[in-house]
Amino acid sequence: MELSLDDHRERLTSFACSFLGESEKDDYSIQLKIDHTMRVLDNAAVICESTDMDNASKQAALLGALYHDVGRFPQYHRYKTFNDSISVNHALLGVKALISHRFLAGLPPAMKRTVYGAVRMHNMKVIPPNTPPELATVCNIVRDSDKLDIFLVMLSHLDLKNPNRTVVMDAKPDPEKFTPALLEELMRGEIADYRKITWTNDFKLLIAGWAFDLNFSKSYAILKSKGYINQIFDSLPKKEVFKKLRHKIEVHVEKQII
Ligand SMILES: [Fe+2]
DSSP states (O other), rough: OOOOOHHHHHHHHHHHTTTOSOOHHHHHHHHHHHHHHHHHHHHHHHHHHSSSSOOOHHHHHHHHHHHHTTTTHHOOOOOOOOOOOOOOOOOOOOOOHHHHHTTTTTOOOOHHHHHHHHHHOOOOOOOOSSSOHHHHHHHHHHHHHHHHHHHHHHHHHSSSSSSOTTTTOOBBBSSSOOHHHHHHHHHHTOOOOOGOBEEEEEEEEHHHGGEEEEEEEEHHHOOOOOOHHHHHHSSOOOOOOHHHHHHHHHHEEEEEHO
């Protein structure tokens, strides 16, 4: 029997909630990921509606969005961190959890493969160039939806005096400091590397750079309407180098909106 999206939402939620109850701090981290998941699902629904994808692909994109971070719950349970580089690749762990808990039981095999692929590739710096086009589209919806919500989560945590270390992945708070090599990568139009992050400003720069890496016009429209780019640059030190990057990003965003 095929479950509805609401049934899947309940399954994901009860799986996530099964990891609650260890401590208040741990519950905060888990709840944050549940809330993130639901907003990513909402973003994916909006982006899907803006495309002319067939219904099967839309369903795969919504399931991919719903399950993209399912690996975060066992990851946090085992390692008490969301930092993949010091624990485990949460996308891979997510696919394993989907299979072992039979989340997708009853779905056609092709749909399962697409959802597994989207979850597996959602956190890759770039998706492999030989990815079949239908899978790439589904995966890009999940990736854009995820990135758009990370803007929100990070912006609400990075400027706190005592940011939650788990959320900002141990980036050190300092109003002025940043890593010049990371800024240079962005100015060259490259996607910055998570591993170069030392300061909270580096994190802001990294997510600002995602403005070069969204895949749908609707994603750019959401980015602009939420004012994320303005919020990021308004909170960075007032330096000429940041002004240049801001301009480059603003021009790019405008060009992508139909
Ligand atoms: Fe993720």
